[in-house]
Amino acid sequence: MNGMERLTAAINGTPADRIPIFCNLIDQGARHLKMSLREYFANGEHIATAQIQMREKYGYDNVWSLLFAGKAAEFFGCSSMVYAADGPPNVGEMVVKSYADIEKLTVPESIYSHPAFAEERKSLQILRQELGGTYPICVYITSSMTMPSLLMGMEKWFPLLLEGPAEPREMLLQKCHELFVKEVAAYRQLGADVLVYSNPFGSTDFVPMSFFNEQSLPWIKKDISAVGKDRMVYYCGSARFNQVIDPVYRATTLGSYYLSPLDDVAEGKRAIDGRALCCGVINDIPMIDWTPQQVREEVKKIIDAGKPGGKFLFGTLVMPLGIPEENIEAMMDAAIEYGSW
Amino acid sequence: MLEDAVAKYRRAIYATNRVDAAKVVDEAFKSGVSAEDIVFNIVIPSINGMLCSISSQPGGASIAQHFIASQIASDIVEQMIPHFKQHPTISGTIVIGTAAGDFHGLGKRIVIGCLKAQMYEVYDLGLNVAPELFVDKAVEHGAQVIGISSLMVHTARGENGCRKVREILKERALEDRIKIIVGGAPYRFDEQLYCQVGADAWADTAMDAGPIMEKLIMEVTS
Numbered sequence: 001m002n003g004m005e006r007l008t009a010a011i012n013g014t015p016a017d018r019i020p021i022f023c024n025l026i027d028q029g030a031r032h033l034k035m036s037l038r039e040y041f042a043n044g045e046h047i048a049t050a051q052i053q054m055r056e057k058y059g060y061d062n063v064w065s066l067l068f069a070g071k072a073a074e075f076f077g078c079s080s081m082v083y084a085a086d087g088p089p090n091v092g093e094m095v096v097k098s099y100a101d102i103e104k105l106t107v108p109e110s111i112y113s114h115p116a117f118a119e120e121r122k123s124l125q126i127l128r129q130e131l132g133g134t135y136p137i138c139v140y141i142t143s144s145m146t147m148p149s150l151l152m153g154m155e156k157w158f159p160l161l162l163e164g165p166a167e168p169r170e171m172l173l174q175k176c177h178e179l180f181v182k183e184v185a186a187y188r189q190l191g192a193d194v195l196v197y198s199n200p201f202g203s204t205d206f207v208p209m210s211f212f213n214e215q216s217l218p219w220i221k222k223d224i225s226a227v228g229k230d231r232m233v234y235y236c237g238s239a240r241f242n243q244v245i246d247p248v249y250r251a252t253t254l255g256s257y258y259l260s261p262l263d264d265v266a267e268g269k270r271a272i273d274g275r276a277l278c279c280g281v282i283n284d285i286p287m288i289d290w291t292p293q294q295v296r297e298e299v300k301k302i303i304d305a306g307k308p309g310g311k312f313l314f315g316t317l318v319m320p321l322g323i324p325e326e327n328i329e330a331m332m333d334a335a336i337e338y339g340s341w
Numbered sequence: 342m343l344e345d346a347v348a349k350y351r352r353a354i355y356a357t358n359r360v361d362a363a364k365v366v367d368e369a370f371k372s373g374v375s376a377e378d379i380v381f382n383i384v385i386p387s388i389n390g391m392l393c394s395i396s397s398q399p400g401g402a403s404i405a406q407h408f409i410a411s412q413i414a415s416d417i418v419e420q421m422i423p424h425f426k427q428h429p430t431i432s433g434t435i436v437i438g439t440a441a442g443d444f445h446g447l448g449k450r451i452v453i454g455c456l457k458a459q460m461y462e463v464y465d466l467g468l469n470v471a472p473e474l475f476v477d478k479a480v481e482h483g484a485q486v487i488g489i490s491s492l493m494v495h496t497a498r499g500e501n502g503c504r505k506v507r508e509i510l511k512e513r514a515l516e517d518r519i520k521i522i523v524g525g526a527p528y529r530f531d532e533q534l535y536c537q538v539g540a541d542a543w544a545d546t547a548m549d550a551g552p553i554m555e556k557l558i559m560e561v562t563s
Contacts, residue, residue, distance in 0.1 A: 082444070082469075087495025090444045155446035158408055162357055207405045208357065238526060261530070285494055285530035289537070320494040 003061030003135040004193070011255060011277050013310045019303070019339040021332065022138070022279070022315040023060035025051075026068070027088055031321065038083040041067050044122030051123075052130055058332050063131060065124045065192065066140045073150040074116035075179055076105050086321055096152035099160075099168040105151070107178040111186040124190040136193040141183050143199035145219050147176035161201075162211075177223060184227040196233045196258065197223070202248065203239035203260070212244060217251055224252040233258050233279070238317060245271035261317055265305035269312070279313040280306040282331065288322040292330035299334035307339060314339055343374060343382055351387045354410040355402065362413045366421075376424035380458075384414045388455055391548045407547055408447070411454025418458045431462050432551075433558040435522075436478045437488035438466030440502035445492035448525050451547040452488065459551040472505035479519050485561040486554055489523045489540070497527035498538060507539030520557040524550065 001009075001017050009016035029050030030040035040046045044067075051063040070081060070091040080092035096102055108114045112121065127137045142150065148157040151172075160169050187195055200206045201216045224232060233256040234241070234248055240260040241248075245268065248254065255276045259268045261283035269278045280302040287295060299314070306312040314335045319328075346369040353361035366379055374383075388410050391402045402410070422429060435456060439449055446468050456463050464482050466474060475487045487506060491497035498504075503523055510516045523540040524547075535543035541557055544550040 082442070084442050084495055084499075086499055087442070087493055090442070090493075092444070153444070153446060155450050158405065158447055159412075162405055162409060163359060204403055206403055208355070208403045210356070211403075211405060238530065283530055285527055286534075288494075288498070289531075289533075318494065320498075322494070322498060 004133055006061055007136050007194075007313070010311060010313055013274075016341060018336060018341060019307060020061045020313045021335045021339065022062045022313060023058060023328070023332070024062075024064065024138075024316050024319050025054050025058075025328075026064060026066055026319070027321045028054060028319065036083075037085065037087075037089065041083075041089065042119070044119035044124075045126060047119070047123040048126035048130070051127060055131075055135060058328060059336070060332060062136045062138050062194065063127055064138045064140070065120050065127060065190075066138070067120055067123075069140060069142065069198070070150055071116065071120075072142050072147065072179075072183070075108055075111065075114060075183075076151055076175075078151070091150055094152050094156075096148070096156075096172070099165070102168045102172045102175070105172070105175050107175050107182070111179075111182045112189060117186065121186075121190060124187070124192065128191040132191060137191065138194040138196060139187045139192040140196045140198060141180060141187065142176075143197055143201070143220070144173050144177035144180050144223050145201040145216060146199050147179065148172050151176075161215075173219065177219070177226070180223055181226045188231075193231060194233060194256075195231050196235050197254075198235050198237060200237040200239045202234065202244065203236035203241045204243045205239040205241075205260075205262075206236070209243070213247070217244075217247060220248065221251045224254065229254050232256070236260065238262070242268045242271055249275055256313075258315060265302055269306055269309070272311075274309070274311060277311050277313060278306055279315045281315045281317055284316045284319050284323065287327050287331070288320060288324070290327060292326055295327050295330040296334040299331055300338050303335065303338040342369075342372065343378060346374065347383050347387065350383050351390060354387060354391075354413060355406055357406055357409040359409065359413050363417070366417050370421075370424075375426075376421040377426070377429075380418050380421050380429075384417050384458055388414050388458060388548055389551070391546075404447075404451075408451050408454075411451045411458065411547055414458035415454040418460075429460050432460040433486065433554060434462040434464070434482055434484040435486040435488050435554065436464045436466055436475060436482060436484045437490065438470030438475065439468045440489050440491045440496040440499070441469060441471055441505075442499065442501065443491050443493055443496035444468050445490075445525075448492065448547070449488075449490040452490070452524065452544070452550050455547045455551060456554065461551070461554060472501055472509055475506050476509045476513065476515065476519070480515070485519060485558045487519060487521050488550070489521065491523065491525040491527055494527045497523070497525060497534060503535075503538040503540050518561060520561060522550065522553060522557060 006020040082090045082092040235258040258279040265280040349365045520541040524544045528543045
């Protein structure tokens with residue numbers, strides 16, 4: 001079976017050789033191609049080449065078109081990204097410095113033809129051509145409520161969202177929503193198979209339940225109903241969301257939930273209750289220092305909790321660059337061994 | 342009276358309601374509760390009550406609640422200090438910033454609010470702070486503690502973050518005088534990481550930072 005067949009089987013709850021394994025190797029592509037992160041991220045061909053080769057090397061089931069999350073700020077005019085030698089780039093300039101700047105933000109006519117999308121478009125076209133229909137191509141999309149943090153910094157977005165004047169807040173959310181809708185359309189046009197809807201504000205680690213019900217959920221509903229639930233995955237960064245799976249499902253009927261590594265996998269599965277795909281995620285940050293045996297034990301724990309009854313996928317979080325290769329191999333070996341049917 | 346005010350104040354900060362929190366304090370002050378009691382018996386115990394971390398635990402609070410509670414507490418303490426019978430004793434001094442290469446300031450802002458409310462003198466060095474600057478500013482302000490916040494794994498573990506600050510403290514023979522506390526997502530996901538990067542302590546939440554600071558300062562002064 002190939003990755004797409006495994007994913008389809010897991011979503012439908014039909015037989016497969018094993019559960020799907022999603023491994024998010026992003027920055028590792030630069031090391032794989034022996035180049036700096038800046039050079040790597042400058043060309044969509046690099047991304048696609050590394051994604052294809054790393055998937056073949058380790059044997060997991062997905063690839064990513066992602067450059068890096070902060071890049072979406074370029075759609076609103078951000079022109080400064082800060083590169084590091086050992087980790088993902090950061091937004092180097094906040095385009096919204098005052099509330100007055102919100103009015104000046106212009107949502108691009110088209111994402112597909114936008115210069116800031118050119119390399120990701122190239123990456124997606126190559127991935128589609130090489131792997132289309134055989135291994136799921138994942139893309140990352142920032143939700144309406146999270147996008148402002150890339151434009152003004154979380155430090156300033158938090159007070160505006162929680163306590164700030166309604167007019168600039170609603171205007172910013174609306175513009176980010178319009179961008180979101182256009183991004184999804186571009187990704188679908190290019191044949192993305194898995195659209196990861198990233199929204200820390202959809203987690204009760206981030207906001208209290210009352211705020212979630214009154215603000216987060218209506219915006220989640222608005223985002224999803226504008227683009228449709230097809231191929232969308234609910235994800236809150238590294239923040240937990242077991243507590244809100246049921247209301248999110250009821251509001252959106254989204255078909256996949258990519259848990260936090262801090263979520264209890266069995267509890268998440270119970271909350272999903274067979275209605276959707278549950279993705280159990282390994283805490284890959286300490287994987288830098290773990291022994292291969294520790295990695296195996298952790299993988300086993302997650303799969304033991306999530307695999308019974310099917311409709312389960314094993315996944316990773318950010319996979320920091322410092323994780324030794326032997327630990328990636330140990331994780332894959334264990335996921336294949338324990339995840340086989 | 343005081344118990345009633347504490348209960349109302351707690352409800353207000355859990356509801357992220359700044360207006361109600363200010364009203365509780367205002368009413369208490371007008372009815373004769375001293376500025377010292379407002380700070381030490383209403384505000385500080387209430388933010389300490391949020392200690393039980395993030396919301397998946399019963400009674401826990403979210404980051405949004407921590408944020409609002411810390412900002413309210415800091416503002417109220419600032420308003421109350423001029424009404425103290427005696428100028429309050431400073432609990433200690435900290436310089437704080439995000440690690441080199443890290444541009445995420447939310448956590449730092451929450452910590453600053455909490456520490457100010459607990460009578461710490463706080464110098465905010467901003468975002469993307471060079472390791473040398475942490476040490477230079479700590480020496481300049483006589484700080485007992487350097488606080489380094491990181492949201493990203495590579496800025497927490499990298500050579501120009503806490504590791505380098507530790508190295509500089511060692512080179513300048515300042516390790517007995519200045520301690521390092523770290524915080525941020527990578528430390529929550531790997532609770533032993535603070536040791537590896539050479540910090541003296543880490544704080545899971547901003548609310549935890551005060552009591553940990555107190556311990557570090559005791560180590561320095563003793």
